[in-house]
Amino acid sequence: MADAGSPFHEAPHDHHACVAAALAAADLVCRQKGARLTALRRRVLELIWSRHAPARAYDILEQLKGERGGAAPPTVYRALDFLIEHGLVHRIESLNAFVGCNDPRYGHSAQFLICRRCGTIAELEDAEVARLVRARAAALGFRVSHQTIEIAGLCPGCDAGSGDPTHAA
């Protein structure tokens, strides 16, 4: 298959399977933790997974309004709080947006590669990066509690397109 080993999902793929897998993993994680993945929270998670790009809170809100009325900002933010707390969603600080976690089964220090052209985001879980950051901080007497690592640039597809007549703007 095209993207088996890559964290990028640019090429057309069976995205329904991505969403189904994410929701199944969420169901499992919540069952194991005794957390309640309600219909609303599950739907918000599903909307976040609708694309491999970060979703903004007010875009989710617009979707919900169309589906069920009685949706307001707190509706979305409370669901996001739950999903983040249980590791099902990551907040992307540099975009004020939210993306589904690739592997919510345990806590981790992730890094994100964000294409500034097509918006695709890839989640890495590079232990060496996380460890080097912790080591550098520790050398200065700093105790790390959370790493925010968001790398902007061009994804493979968009980088190939730059300067390429077949893709140039």
Added chain:
Amino acid sequence: MADAGSPFHEAPHDHHACVAAALAAADLVCRQKGARLTALRRRVLELIWSRHAPARAYDILEQLKGERGGAAPPTVYRALDFLIEHGLVHRIESLNAFVGCNDPRYGHSAQFLICRRCGTIAELEDAEVARLVRARAAALGFRVSHQTIEIAGLCPGCDAGSGDPTHAA
């Protein structure tokens, strides 16, 4: 001096010297680039340097209002845009705030250590971290244009204070 080798400035120190050095460096950088560090821009930079913690745009705005009237959000954000464009200030995405650059003489990939207790921020310029991130991205075909690396935790002073009766809250 107390903190000669540390990026942290928690202990009392001659902070006036920090500010003076930052402003002098800014003057130099702007003169060399032909950029106009106007009184307003210089004052905003000075306010950002008032502490070794990120400054929020609307706090800067409140200061300016008290000093000169006729200050509104665009006043601050335009000054910030200028300062960021010329590398004099960094935006801290995870805080929606701004901090003076330690070394504005040339572009760089910085990392920030942010104390979640006292708010102190330290800017690192660790080439190895930046290089490892670039390497990991490159291995996936991703071309990096900007790294956002913001590490939350406890600075040396606050970490020592945790559980220590002499500092406990």
Added chain:
DNA sequence: GTCGTTTGGTTATAAGATAACATCAGTGCG
């Protein structure tokens, strides 16, 4: 069923950022 807790609805507002247009200050030139 009843109680207590969690979840979600509702209204209002806080916090952060930008768009659009007017005005002013400096610069160069006839």
Added chain:
DNA sequence: CGCACTGATGTTATCTTATAACCAAACGAC
């Protein structure tokens, strides 16, 4: 000087993002 041009700032309005506070419904334990 008078004028035009440019960059910087003033001004008003609006947009985006996020939270506070309070209430009602749903759920789970007993």
